[in-house]
Amino acid sequence: MKIKYLAVSLALLATGLSSANADRLVIKGSDTLGAKLVPQLAEQFKAQHPGTTFDIAAEGSTTGIAAIIDGTAEIGMSSRRAKTSEVGAASAKGKHMKPTIVAFDGIAVIVNSANPIKGLTKKQVEQIFTGDVTDWSAVGGSGGKISIYTRNTSSGTYSDFKELAMKKRDYAGGSQKMAGNEQIAAEVGKNPNGVGYVGMAYTKAGGVKVMPIDGVMPSTSAVHAHSYPYARPTFYYTNGDPSGLAKEFLDFTIGPGGQKIVAQVGFVPIK
């Protein structure tokens, strides 16, 4: 009889825990998405779904994908595609890495607003970030040692930029790694010789200006037309097709309401 009571009690406790977690959504991953866009989406979603709470940790795309593999988040934000090794690791743990594009982005190359340079070519961007050139005079500037600001290695933007702009070469030895887009923009804004890259949503920071690449500025139309060379999709990763609150939030994100916020924050809507 005691065992029966214990089983019932445990069942009730489990049910109680389950219902307590039902309105809480754990999201981890990309700083590009998680610093601005997803919190604003979450606020709007909460307004429509009172009682819902969010646990958002924006520490880089790698952490978001790892969270799906480990099962520690319902949604993994990522500004890059999952690597083959990550997809393989997920499969080995019985997880299915399902990507959903939630917005497009253009990685903008920014310099200090006092820098007289008017634009860069793809080749020059590669030369700058790999350290092939170290002085602004080599790329048409007025001179001065180039200070490079990049994201840290867990960032999807860090690896995307390497692939899109640097032919997968290593960053220059003296480049400084920042925790997020806002930190990069802030540092470049303070340093007349600074250069860095940020998502389009972070180009409005004070003291910086965006460089056209081969004459093309990162814009909604250029990203949709695939004419901006550093354009990329951004993702929510889930374990298979999402369900419950995760599905509701994902549907909201890619729906009209969510995409309006996407545009307001500075990303490019998916349609």
Place this chain on the structure above:
Amino acid sequence: MFVKKLTFAAVAFCFAFTGIAARAQEAGALLDLLVRKGIVSDQEAEEVRVELSKEAASTAAGKWKLSTPINEIELYGDARMRYEYRGGRTASNDPTNPNDWYERHRERYRVRIGLRGTLLDDWFFGLRLETSTSPRSTNVTFGDDSGVNGPFSKDSDRISVGQAYLGYKGFPDITLTAGRMPNPLVTTPLLWDDDINPEGLAQQWKHTFNVSFGGGGGAAESYSKEGYSKDGKGVVTTQAAAEPFKLKIDVFANFAQFVYDDTNPENPIGPARTTDTNGFTQRVPTTDAFLLAWQVGARFTFPNNIYFQLAPTLYNYTGTGDSFNTFFQGDSNSTNQTGINSLLVLDMPVEFGWKLWELPMRIFGDFAVNLEADDRAKAAGHPGSGGQRYAYEIGLGIGQLKAKSDWEIRGWWQHTEQYALDPNLVDSDIFDSRVNMQGVGVKAGYALADAIIFNLTWAYGWRSNGNFGTGGVGDIPINPLDQYQIFQADLNVKF
């Protein structure tokens, strides 16, 4: 959904029929194109990408992770099983055992396995592990163990680093290599055992000219960018773009600075080291020994598969290292056999090839002369014998071994004189790492499969000049080596 499945099938087709490195790029490019054409949506393309990644991750190749700087990597190697007979006869005037044969029958194997590849920014590398610790042999003899651990011991079954090199090919036509490398020089076994992987620096330059006679008024076209062969051994000529041409000229120059022997220490604690070897006290030189080589050459390729190659080379030595600070004598086992004093060798390897009834044929030869043989002979106790300065070989080869059922046979005559060459570098099989030997060699091969070759080698030699020993250290502990014979049967597997 149907479009997604169709897309997956099309892209999977690309995966199945292309190399692993090319797959991701080609599949990615194909998906991008399909998205731009509006055939699939971005979302559908991403789902296909994940499926492809999942497929790739489940393959053996997908589990092998390479670091980002590696552009291309190749696993290669070979294994060989050998039976060998080797025998040498004492001289007829040997005081204890005249005309007696010393003979060995050995069953041997060798394994060589390597990785070579290219890195970002025009760098390349190579690493090869080999059986045996000998610089001139990769063979291990079955049963040739100490016996301490019983039969089938592993005492002699050792793996050593045969090659470890890094190089750069970012300058047009130029390849720079450092480390323990495949021999960068055009050579023959007359001077160099082909198992030797020298250590040091090498600079290679190669430029191809295509000359068109007739119609074009003798115009010459120059091709500056050449491909690099991953084994670091040579520069691969790309096919000329201009048609037609009658003559292709590959001009090359190879320079090398090999560290022959390290001195340790160069500056010892206390007084400088001395030796009484030559009957009086003298200081032991404390400098590293270097072998320096300068080679320039050209290969002329005419129509109808006719070619001619010439690669004159000058070798000289500086310093003595720890092990080569005694003059070469070479007369008997009790005298020095390895000294590198007074060696300034001019070498002239040459080859002429053609096809007869679609059968490749070639005449090959090598001529070498030691320009300091007078001093070397004098130091060896034979003043006035500086005429023993020449070495040469000439041979004929028919056939080639490229694919299953191919065959090849070569025969040659070889002659070396006592003060002509460095005895530490000459081929260890023909004739037992010795100089002052001459004789004939024959080698025949048949390809049992594309990667499996069966070879038979036989050589017979005798002392070239009876007034001298047969300098050098080989497997036959006889000096002078009055007669010598070797037979080898090899089964080679290459991968």
